Amino acid sequence: MPGSFFSRRIITQKTAPWIFVSPFIIVFFVFFLYPLISTFVMSLQEIHGPGDVTFIGLQNYRALANEQFAHAIMNSAVYTILTIAILVPLPLVLAVFINAQTTRLRGFFKSAYFLPALTSVVVAGLFFRFAFSAQETAFINKLVATIGGTPKDWLFQRWTTMFVLVLFCTWRWFGVNIIYFLSGLNAIPQEQYEAAEIDGASPFQRFFFITLPNLKAVTVYVVTISVYGGFAMFAESFTMFGSARSPGDIGLTIVGYIYLEGFNFARLGMGSAIGVTLFVIIMTVNLIQLSFTGTFRKKGN
Amino acid sequence: MTYHNRSILIQQILKYMVMVAMSVFALAPFLFLLLSSLRPGAQMVQNGLTLDFDLRTMSLEGYRILMNYSEGLYFNWYTNSVIITIVQTCVSVLLSSMVGYALAVYDFRGRNLVFTVVLAVMMIPVEILILPLFKLTILLKIIDTKAGVILPFAVSPFAVFFFRQYSMGIPKDLIDSGRIDGCNELGIFFRIITPVLLPAFGAIAILQAMGSWNSFLWPLIVLRSNENLTLPIGLQSLLTPYGNNYDVLLSGSVLSIIPIIIVFLLNQKAFITGLTVGSVKG
């Protein structure tokens, strides 16, 4: 039924877009902009309770010069670098394998690799925490023993913990990245490969000179989301250690530190200061990334 | 066998070895959890996670305990997760599609500004905002409620981006024909456009459902009472510093991943579409 005379007056072509866009505007202002500004404001305060707020200037930021924050930044940075180092090449190679014309059972492999991404981080964390349990009978230690190594107290030392966390992240996300790379591979025009074969290029040459360059856009995208994912990591560490606290802070990440200060110690001001710092880090990374891709585009792609 | 054929064979073998190894890597944890859920929880305490396949100690006892746990608390968690997932998915898909459509189809003053804002929101991880959002939900009295979980994320910038992309392919004649027929703009959207957007709805709905079902950080902060928890948070609450309830935890975990796996297996194409639109264009 066509709209009524009344509704045709209000919902015109001029006003309709605003009506459509209004849900986003409202959510943006209430649940994004206001909290964002609030984070900055709160970071300059000491908050004891609703209404019991003191302005303390940059004191929270000065208090960030502590060992715990240093651990958090180190852990988040190392984690991000390691995950990118693994979660870009590995899925890329697997995507190439799956995409190869001679590969059978493509559907099975794609599904199998993607399945981990479907599990809740709690369930996955459960597996990794107990598989890497310090007991000698636990799965990984048993495996290590059969190949002649010594059982380790995995979640108790700095580097073994990082290893388990990176492994956890890899398990969960490599399938997703494979899907991204697969779609990128699909977009590569066949003619390029055919031309190369006529010229006698080997599979390796084809890979390096056709496949990789064509995947640049996808790779940039994957690296970008991996950077966010890395610096914002919280749940994986939380579910493995059972809380935001870990022995000697070996599992503490930046967001974990926000949670710790905000919820374990009820220091909302301090937590907000950490949040602002994370914001600055992410924005810096964004700017670096934008300038890189911007430069490439200017140089004529 | 010629040299060429032999090297191809070796390549193939290596390729499959790697692929199969990665499959085992991906699937093994599921097998473990399933097996462990069929054993008494106390065994996890004694031995950690193992690959024992001792039929004698296996039983469905863990599942029985789960059903009776704390007067059906697990069912509360399950229903909470289901309700939140369905509501959040519907709300997000609907609202995001409206925004994306408008950005694509209407040339209005402020269009570029809004789109830039969408991009900006996408670039900033929500983790930065958890503390003030927490205060806000208390203020709005939606703490510890499903509304508190859903509202802050009622519109997804990623989905908006996706719908905008998709809507840019809608032929203008379609919209014009609607206007000629006398529909107002909203009518056009709901009657004419939505059928065209169905595949997009499907893809985003699936991704959103997966995200909602597994969502961890925000529900952890907003939900407080035992009965209001969603599955991931509820399961996590079984792990206390002073002792873990493995019988419930293991069987509860296994049951929690079944729905989403089923949804996935039935809709693989939709998942993939939803994931990849953002990536190829960058």
Add this chain to the structure above:
Amino acid sequence: MSDPQNLTSNGLSYKQAGVDIDSIITWDDYFEAGKKVVAKTGKPMSTIESTEHWSYYPLISQQGSDFLDKNGNGVLDNDINVKTLEFLKKMLDANVVITAPAGFHHSEEYWSFMNNSGAASLWMPLWYMGRFTSYMPKLKGKIVVRPLPVWKKGGSRSAGMGGTGTAVTNQSKNLDLAKRFLAYAKGSKEGSIKTWTVLGFDPIRWDVWSDPAMKAPNIYTDYFGNGVFDMLVSIKDEIGGINVGEKYPEAVSIVQRNVMFKVLGEKSATPKEALSAANKLLNSR
């Protein structure tokens, strides 16, 4: 509950080593006996926590020290605290004690380790008895509960570690009823007796400790024998208290993370270094 700290000893290991449990009076005696146990059985005398504070706090409290002073300021690096931590380190270095598997006594790894008689003894608050009955069934009947060794002859044989507080908030809809219920549940004689028979905790009321119900058969007496409360009564005046203030949670957290882990776990700092740095951090908050 007042969380008195006690020593539980695995009688079997002691017999093997030829040590008489009741001859251990001071911590020095304990150290010597420990060397014998390790030499004869290969097992450590005890485990200590490197990510929690239960192995350390009661030992300083016995000597009248604490994390905070009466005004709530941190005193983590006073003489007694430093000396006590050095003593723990000495035992660790001599392999008389080892750090608990996974760092603390509430880990699956520890329970499995101890269930298989991994160590000869353990010192934890009394409520830890419930962990033995729940997670270490193999040790039933083999564990006895004793007071802590003393530092100097005539010193305290136990320490009060605080306990659990329960509060009625003033948003409660039935304030008066809630208060009366709480008083009844925790403070009545009946409630106190059930605190033991059901939860295995020592109840708040001392007058209940000599009640025959404390000796009546339950899972705890089956496991540990029925002399637990006789022992408690004999040391009841030696259970001190602790200073609790605003910095208390932070102090505990800092000790666990910066002191215990660094000195005993990672071995990356000496007791004096770790405690002074920790105290500076605590008092700067």
